[in-house]
Amino acid sequence: MTTLIPLQDRRPASPVRAQNLLAVASGKGGVGKTWFAITLSHALARARQRVLLFDGDLGLANVDIQLGLMPHRDLASVLGGQAPFAQAVTHFAPGKFDIVAGRSGSGCLSGITPARLHGLTDDLMAAAVAYDTVIVDLGGGIEQTVRELTRRAAGAIVITTDEPTALTDAYAFIKFTRMDQPAGDISIVVNKATSRAEGERTYATLNRACQGFLGFSPRLLGVVRRDVLVREAIRIQSPILTGFPSSDAASDVEAVAQRLLSG
Numbered sequence: 351m352t353t354l355i356p357l358q359d360r361r362p363a364s365p366v367r368a369q370n371l372l373a374v375a376s377g378k379g380g381v382g383k384t385w386f387a388i389t390l391s392h393a394l395a396r397a398r399q400r401v402l403l404f405d406g407d408l409g410l411a412n413v414d415i416q417l418g419l420m421p422h423r424d425l426a427s428v429l430g431g432q433a434p435f436a437q438a439v440t441h442f443a444p445g446k447f448d449i450v451a452g453r454s455g456s457g458c459l460s461g462i463t464p465a466r467l468h469g470l471t472d473d474l475m476a477a478a479v480a481y482d483t484v485i486v487d488l489g490g491g492i493e494q495t496v497r498e499l500t501r502r503a504a505g506a507i508v509i510t511t512d513e514p515t516a517l518t519d520a521y522a523f524i525k526f527t528r529m530d531q532p533a534g535d536i537s538i539v540v541n542k543a544t545s546r547a548e549g550e551r552t553y554a555t556l557n558r559a560c561q562g563f564l565g566f567s568p569r570l571l572g573v574v575r576r577d578v579l580v581r582e583a584i585r586i587q588s589p590i591l592t593g594f595p596s597s598d599a600a601s602d603v604e605a606v607a608q609r610l611l612s613g
């Protein structure tokens with residue numbers, strides 16, 4: 351006798367995580383995740399990588415705002431059932447990378463159900479095979495969307511600044527991520543640092559807490575200096591590597607990209 355298998359059960363099981371997917375996280379909001387995720391995507395694309403940037407801040411998306419994009423299709427179209435995931439991929443020609451944008455200003459995706467979130471991450475994993483690297487810009491906090499997207503990533507880049515609240519929240523993110531996937535790769539980028547030396551001291555503070563309480567040492571991936579041109583690039587809605595490629599902050603992110611490429 352033939353047993354009928356419901357359609358949804360016939361889909362091949364999606365892999366637990368994509369080896370080329372990197373989540374940009376922080377815990378605390380406003381530390382520069384979105385700007386860093388855009389600039390890292392751009393730097394990797396300039397190094398001839400095929401890159402997809404996914405706006406994973408489902409509640410308060412703003413990759414589109416920082417780049418002045420008005421995509422025809424976005425994640426809201428996908429989750430609203432108006433378009434398949436593939437149609438939400440927009441090519442960002444000035445940066446030579448692809449973007450799946452959220453819908454800024456609507457907040458309509460903040461209450462996504464676990465089942466829909468799972469379906470969306472499955473679509474992202476399927477799309478990831480066409481790229482060398484997929485960068486996911488996460489929202490702040492450590493709620494379910496952040497944790498689910500991080501679980502699907504091969505590694506998390508945790509952005510912090512020297513503010514005690516940013517350090518505490520980065521530590522909280524690292525602690526939860528270690529609980530979810532003890533073998534997951536976690537690295538640190540200190541952003542808005544007044545100098546490289548000061549950024550290294552900030553990293554050392556966070557590393558001491560991780561060593562002391564978690565018995566684990568995330569590596570320092572880079573220090574990005576505070577730079578007035580970051581704000582200016584965002585104001586004119588243009589990537590910093592286009593308008594100000596030799597600025598301090600742009601060069602620091604390019605160094606991070608080179609470090610990632612050299613393994």
Ligand SMILES: Nc1ncnc2c1ncn2[C@@H]1O[C@H](COP(=O)(O)OP(=O)(O)OP(=O)(O)O)[C@@H](O)[C@H]1O
Nearest residue numbers: 379380381382383384385490542575576577580581
């Ligand atoms: N290296 C830097 N130097 C100066 N300003 C910076 C730097 N990086 C980010 N900023 C500023 O920090 C602010 C927040 O940046 P961004 O929106 O990328 O942060 P976020 O972590 O994504 O925030 P949210 O959690 O709200 O999504 C912006 O106004 C940006 O200009």
Ligand SMILES: [Mg+2]
Nearest residue numbers: 383384407412
């Ligand atoms: Mg953001």
